[in-house]
Amino acid sequence: MATRIEFSQHGGPDVLKAVEFTPGDPAENEVQVENKAIGINYIDTYIRSGLYPPPSMPSGLGTEAAGVVSKTGSAVKHIKEGDRVVYAQSALGAYSEVHNVPADKVAVLPNAISYEQAAASFLKGLTVFYLLRKTYEIKPDEMFLFHAAAGGVGLIACQWAKALGAKLIGTAGSAEKMQRAKQAGAWQMINYREENVPERIRELTGGKKVRVVYDSVGKDTWESSLDCLQRRGLMVSFGNASGPVTGVNLGILNQKGSLYVTRPSLNGYLTNREEMDEASNELFSLIASGVIKVDVTEQQRFPLAEAARAHQTLESRTTQGSSLLIP
Template sequence: MSLPSTQSAVRFDHHGGAEVLDLVEVPVPSPGPGEILIRNVAVGLNFIDIYQRTGLYPLPLPSGLGKESAGVVEAVGEGVTRFKVGDRVATATAPVGAYSQFHLMPETAAVAVPDDISLEVAAAVMLKGMTAEFLVNRAFHVKQGDEILLHAAAGGVGLILGQWAKSLGATVIGTVGSEAKAELAKAHGSDHVILYDREDVAARVKDITKGRGVAVAYDSVGQDTFEASLASLKRRGTLVLFGNASGPVPPFDPLRLSRGGSLYVTRPTLFDYVATVEELDASAAALFAVIRSGAVKVEIGQTFPLAEVRQAHEALAGRKTTGSTLLIP
C-alpha cells in the first residue's frame, strides 16, 4: 500500500497556551539515511510537551510537538539496520513531532516493542516508564527498606514509579490532590497518601517515618512542593527534581543543604540517561520486563483524538488527568 502524500499534524508558531496548537495538513516525509518513518498508532502526552509549548523549554519555531509515540515502521532510509518495514516500534526522545499521523525518526531513537506489549501501552509508558526506570535505578538507587516521598503519585510517572519502587521493597509515601487520586495512588504502590492541599506534607512525612524523614523525594511539581520536599528528607537524603508542573524552583542558597543534614539535590532529565543506543535499549528492556512481570500495571486514564489536542493539554495542565493520556491520530 502506497503512503499518502499529506498527513494531519500539530504545529505551533509561537509560545503560549493551548490555543497556539493547530492541526494542519503537512507533507508525509521520506526517510533519509539512518531514518525510519513511523505510522503512529498512539501518541503519549507529557508535561515536557507543555513546557515546550509555553516556552519554558523553548523550541525553534515554527515546530511540531511530542516525543512519545508507538506505531509501525512504514519506510526505512538508506543504511538502516535496526528496523525493517512492518516492525512495531516506540519512541520517547528527540526530535519532536510525534503529534502526527506519521513521524520521522533516527533509527537510533526508537526501540522495538515486544509482541506481548500493545502499541497503546507502549505509547502510554515509554517516556514516563523510562523516566521511572532511571529515577529508581540510577538517579537514586531505591533499595529494600527505603522510605520514599513521591509527589503527583497519581500522575503518569507517579503511578509507574510508585509500583516500581514498591516492587523493589520501598515504602512509598505519595502526595495527591484529591480523594479519587488518593485511591488510585494506593492501588499503584503508595503505602501512605497525603492530600497536599489539606495537610502539612513534611509534618505528615515525619509522622509516618517516626521522625526519620525519607531517603529520597521525587518531585515533578517544583515550585509548590520544593520546600516540603527538602523538609521531608532524612540526613544525607536526596531530592530528585524532575519536573516543574507548578513552575520552576526559585534560586536557593546551597548552604541550606548543609543545614538540612548534608542533603543532595539533583535535576536530571531522561535524555541524559538514554544518551546512547545501549542505554536506550537497556532502559526500555527493564521497563518492558517490569510490565511483563506484573510488577507495573500501566494506567491509561484518558484518550483524545489528535484533533482535540488543545483540550488534552488543558486537562493535563489543569491536573484533571490520571495516569497516562493518549492522543489517537
C-alpha cells in the first residue's frame, strides 16, 4: 500500500485528502517512480479549483517529482531500476509516494543534483528554458520584462537571464521580494504595488520599451504588459495567477503597435525524448555548475499528508521560490 493525495470535488485547499491505494504495475512504456520529493506548482491550484478541470473524479494532483525507479515497463530501454530520475509532465497523481510515468517524460538525474533540488526546479526550469530559449530567444544585453520575478519560475529566470548576459526587469509586490530577485540576478526591479510599470519600463529603457514581456499573472497585468512593448513586440502570456485573460479584442494589438501575443505551455515545446534531452541537459548543467541555485526553505517543505496546508501557503502569496511535498 502507498499514500497519495486525491480530491473528489473542486474547491479550496480543504478538498485535498490523503488516501491509501495499491500501486499498479507500469505499462510497457512507463516506469514506476518511488517519489522522494514532489514539486508544488501554481497550476496545481487551478486544477484543484476547477479552472482547469481534471479528466475525471476523484482525481490525483501534481505532475512533478524526483525519486528512484522501482519498476520499468517491458518496452523501456533507456532507464533501469535504481536510476535516480525527475519528471514534470506526468499524468495527474505525482502527489503520491509512488507514481507511474511515461518513460519519455523522465530524465535521469545527475548525482550532483539532489532530489529536492530536482523536484523544486524541473518544471519551473524547463518552463524558463522554453520561454527564454525557444518562445523568444533572449540575447546578451537585451532588456525584457518578467512578471512575478520572485516566484519559483521567476527566480530561475533571473539566474538564467544573468547567465545569458541579459537584463531582466522584474516585478514583485514587496521590498523583500524585490531584494530576493535582485540577488538572483534581476537587472532592475519594479514594485507593482507602488510604481506604474509601463512608466518605469519607459524610464529604464530610455523610452524604447522592450521587445518581449513574459507574463504569468494574467488578467490583472494584461493591458499594462502590452503598454510595455515596442512596436511589433511579443507578449508571452504563460499563466493566470490573477485569473485568465478572456474576451480579448484583437484590435488592441493593432492600436498598441501591431503586437504579437502567444499563450505557450511546456507541452507545446517538449513533445518527445529529443526535446526533453535538450532542455534537461541545459538545465542540469546550469544547476550542477552552481549558475542556477535552487534552495527550498524549511517553511516551504511540507509532509505529503499536509498538501492542503501547502496550497493555503502557496495561495497566500507569501512564498518565495519553490515549495515541496516530502513523502
